[in-house]
Amino acid sequence: MADKRYTGSWESIQKHEVPKWYDDAKFGIFIHWGIYSVPAYAPHTWELGDAQVTDWFCNNPYAEWYYNSVNVGRGPGYEHHVEKYGADFKYEDFIPMWKAENWNPDEWARIFKKAGAQYVVLTTKHHDGFCLFPSKYTDFNSVKMGPERDITGELTDAVRSAGIRMGLYYSGLIDWQFANDPIFDDDDLFGTASPTYAYADFSYNQMKELIDKYEPSVLWNDIGWPKQSEEAMPYLFAHYYNKVRDGVVNDRFNGKHYDFLTKEYQVGEMDRSQKWEMCRGMGLSFGYNEIEGDDQLITVPKLVNLLVSTVANNGNLLLNIGPKADGTIPAEQVRRLEILGEWLSVNGVGIFGTHPSDRESEIREDGMELHYTRKDHVLYVFADGLKDGVNEFLISDFHGNLRPLDERLQIETIPAGDGLLVRTKNYQAGMYAIGLTSEG
Numbered sequence: 388m389a390d391k392r393y394t395g396s397w398e399s400i401q402k403h404e405v406p407k408w409y410d411d412a413k414f415g416i417f418i419h420w421g422i423y424s425v426p427a428y429a430p431h432t433w434e435l436g437d438a439q440v441t442d443w444f445c446n447n448p449y450a451e452w453y454y455n456s457v458n459v460g461r462g463p464g465y466e467h468h469v470e471k472y473g474a475d476f477k478y479e480d481f482i483p484m485w486k487a488e489n490w491n492p493d494e495w496a497r498i499f500k501k502a503g504a505q506y507v508v509l510t511t512k513h514h515d516g517f518c519l520f521p522s523k524y525t526d527f528n529s530v531k532m533g534p535e536r537d538i539t540g541e542l543t544d545a546v547r548s549a550g551i552r553m554g555l556y557y558s559g560l561i562d563w564q565f566a567n568d569p570i571f572d573d574d575d576l577f578g579t580a581s582p583t584y585a586y587a588d589f590s591y592n593q594m595k596e597l598i599d600k601y602e603p604s605v606l607w608n609d610i611g612w613p614k615q616s617e618e619a620m621p622y623l624f625a626h627y628y629n630k631v632r633d634g635v636v637n638d639r640f641n642g643k644h645y646d647f648l649t650k651e652y653q654v655g656e657m658d659r660s661q662k663w664e665m666c667r668g669m670g671l672s673f674g675y676n677e678i679e680g681d682d683q684l685i686t687v688p689k690l691v692n693l694l695v696s697t698v699a700n701n702g703n704l705l706l707n708i709g710p711k712a713d714g715t716i717p718a719e720q721v722r723r724l725e726i727l728g729e730w731l732s733v734n735g736v737g738i739f740g741t742h743p744s745d746r747e748s749e750i751r752e753d754g755m756e757l758h759y760t761r762k763d764h765v766l767y768v769f770a771d772g773l774k775d776g777v778n779e780f781l782i783s784d785f786h787g788n789l790r791p792l793d794e795r796l797q798i799e800t801i802p803a804g805d806g807l808l809v810r811t812k813n814y815q816a817g818m819y820a821i822g823l824t825s826e827g
C-alpha cells in the first residue's frame with residue numbers, strides 16, 4: 388500500500404513518528420558558515436545560559452552575530468570592528484572577501500565520515516539573511532555574490548556521496564534584511580521578528596524552495612516561525628513529510644509540532660521520554676571565531692562525556708564546526724573530530740542504534756560517572772571520570788558479566804551482592820570514557 392499521505396492539518400501532521408534513522412544516528416555535525424566567517428570575531432565571554440540577557444547581546448560570544456554586535460554601537464564587538472575596519476566599513480563589504488577559495492566539500496564530507504557523524508546540518512540562511520543557495524526570492528545569496536557557488540547544493544551532494552544524511556538550518560523568524568534595528572535584549576529580538584506578511588511569505592516560500600530543491604533529512608528552523616504564517620505550517624509540514632517520508636523537524640517552529648526537542652549548550656530540564664538533540668559549538672561560538680584557539684575549545688574528554696551522557700538520556704549530539712572564510716576547517720576543530728571518530732570506532736557499538744537503558748545515569752561524588760545504553764538484551768556501561776590505573780565501581784542489580792569494548796583495557800569483574808563489581812587495572816586518561824558490554 389502506498390505510504391499514507393499527510394494532509395495540511397495539525398491532526399495529520401502530529402501522526403508523524405520519529406524515524407529510526409534519526410533515533411539511531413546519535414551524532415551529527417552542525418555547520419555555521421557565512422559572511423560572518425570573514426571578520427570571524429566575537430568576545431570570548433559566556434556560554435549561552437550563563438549570562439544575563441541584558442549583558443548578552445552587547446558582549447555576544449556568537450561570531451555569527453557579528454552584524455548585530457556592530458549594530459548595537461557599543462561593546463567589544465563594535466570596538467573591534469571600528470578599530471580593525473573603521474566605522475564606515477559595512478557588513479556587506481565583507482561579502483567580496485568571502486571567496487571560499489580553498490573549499491573542497493568532498494574533503495569536509497571525508498572529515499565528517501571519519502568522525503562518525505551520521506548527519507550534517509548546514510546554515511542555508513542565518514539571521515543576516517544571506518542565503519547559501521540560489522534562492523529565486525532574493526539575489527542576496529552565495530551564487531550571485533561572495534563565493535559564487537551553491538554551497539548548499541555542493542555540500543549536499545558531497546555529504547550524501549559519503550553516505551551521510553543532509554539537514555538544513557534556516558533562520559525562520561529573524562532576518563536582518565527585513566528588520567535590522569539593533570538587538571539589545573529579548574524584547575528587541577522578538578520585536579524585530581518577522582515584521583511583515585511579506586516576510587512571512589518570503590520565509591514560507593524559501594522553506595518550500597529548500598524542501599523541493601534539496602529534500603533535506605532534517606529541517607532545523609531557528610528561534611521561531613512567523614506568526615503571520617503559523618496557520619499555514621501544517622501545509623508546509625505535510626508537503627515536507629510527503630516529499631521526505633523519513634524527514635524530521637525540530638521544535639523551533641514555535642513548538643506547535645516537532646520530531647525532536649532542541650537544547651543549546653545547556654541541558655536544563657531533561658525529559659528522557661522524548662527524543663532531543665543537544666547543539667553547541669566547540670568553543671562559545673558557532674561561527675568561526677579567530678580568537679578561540681585550542682585552549683578556548685571544549686576538551687576531548689569533555690566532548691566524549693557530552694556525547695555519552697547525551698545518548699544515554701535519549702539525545703543526539705549536533706556538534707558545530709565553524710569553517711574559515713577560505714573553506715578550511717580550523718585544525719583544532721578537525722583534531723577533535725578525528726579523536727572523537729577514533730573513540731567511536733572502538734566504542735560506537737554502544738552508541739549508534741542504541742536506546743536509553745531503564746538505568747538512570749549516575750554522577751558520583753568522587754567525580755566518576757556511569758551512563759547506560761542498551762541494544763535489545765545487551766547492556767552497555769560507560770564509565771567516565773576515572774583516574775589512571777585502578778578504579779572500582781559497582782553495577783547494581785546486575786547478574787551478567789561485562790567486558791571492555793577497548794581491547795587495551797584490562798578489567799576484573801567480581802559478583803558482589805545483587806550486582807557486579809568492576810575493577811579497571813590499567814586505565815589511562817587517553818581512553819576517555821570506557822565502554823563495557825554485557826555481550827559475551
Ligand SMILES: C[C@@H]1N[C@H](CN)[C@@H](O)[C@H](O)[C@@H]1O
Pocket residue numbers: 449451452609610651666673
Ligand atoms: C544554533 C544557534 N541558535 C541561536 C538561537 N538560539 C542563534 O542565534 C545562533 O546564532 C546559532 O545559530
